[in-house]
């Protein structure tokens with residue numbers, strides 16, 4: 085597909101000239117004559133490259149101000165400044181602000197095409213490096229500054245350099261794999277591989293082959309996850325789903341420090357740290373005889389718990405911001421502002437699917453928010469399943485129900501729901517809740533007591 089280039093210049097003949105040269109080279113060109121047109125064009129579909137004039141006559145914002153906005157919303161979008169006579173110093177300043185390069189008017193067609201090609205290539209390489217880093221887990225970070233997340237991060241930092249086996253528990257989508265990747269990244273094995281095997285998605289028949297590999301009589305070998313992870317970390321996701329037979333074999337590997345491939349006889353020695361995860365209560369699985377107790381103790385030398393998102397609602401704004409930037413980088417959708425009303429709903433929802441569900445919702449909201457760059461995400465855009473945790477809007481069935489009550493009763497119901505939702509939103513922190521809702525801390529305590537909330 086042809087690369088899409090936006091040319092921002094107040095002079096019509098420059099727009100035409102640059103557009104013509106780029107189209108002759110097989111690019112697609114769009115043009116804008118001022119800042120408003122430029123921002124509208126970028127908002128409707130992110131171009132692959134922007135040529136941006138520094139001095140824009142009759143425009144609300146000049147080139148440097150537009151550059152600043154572009155770098156805020158689309159940090160990876162390459163921008164080449166067009167400088168006229170006397171604006172070279174500004175062009176150099178623009179490079180410090182994140183522009184890729186500049187060309188000086190009047191310019192040669194060859195130079196223009198070369199700069200465009202180089203900027204596009206540099207941007208492609210940057211994206212490729214980032215994708216590789218993300219895939220290898222290097223760039224993945226456990227975000228959130230709630231006390232629960234701070235504790236988790238400290239635990240991971242402390243445990244990482246040891247060689248101990250770790251059992252990570254937590255509900256689905258809460259970040260167990262990310263915690264395991266972080267652990268690996270901070271360990272002495274970080275330059276070795278991080279291999280994932282999911283016991284819930286591999287059939288019991290294939291589980292042993294996936295873990296141990298195969299070996300035929302004529303000596304042909306297929307490497308399994310344990311061998312692949314040599315020198316690094318093997319992450320066994322949903323370990324509780326491991327069939328009993330495989331549990332026996334894994335236990336033997338842990339005791340003997342070696343194993344044989346399926347069908348083979350030669351012993352394979354590997355140096356692998358095993359990190360496992362479970363979204364089930366593994367102690368209960370042990371009590372009920374579904375998981376070997378001795379294996380449980382060997383795998384769970386250091387237990388780590390990842391809290392559900394509902395236990396750390398304060399992290400939600402930071403996560404939303406992070407996912408917006410991440411999704412924007414990969415899809416080109418513009419980063420949005422989430423309105424106070426929508427944020428309140430998102431923070432009071434219980435998120436049974438945890439961080440993964442939040443990320444999916446952020447993506448859906450970015451798509452639904454439409455093409456204009458300044459569109460604010462309001463609570464109306466939220467899907468019904470999330471909106472259900474909202475205190476009832478006027479006109480809703482709940483509001484009609486309240487209408488049937490005397491003021492005192494209706495007020496009490498509303499106050500109770502409102503305060504519970506706000507306290508949850510601030511992770512149970514009464515001082516921050518009081519500050520946000522505009523009440524004295526002691527008055528809020530009295531109110532909660534009178535409504536029978538909390539202690």
Ligand SMILES: Nc1ncnc2c1ncn2[C@@H]1O[C@H](COP(=O)(O)OP(=O)(O)OP(=O)(O)O)[C@@H](O)[C@H]1O
Nearest residue numbers: 225226227255256257258259260261262363439440
């Ligand atoms: N604290 C966090 N900061 C940033 N991203 C996070 C955080 N926690 C989870 N994520 C992201 O949420 C998604 C789900 O996380 P992950 O796959 O680690 O969860 P999980 O608990 O292993 O899920 P499952 O139980 O389904 O295997 C991933 O995209 C991950 O990068």
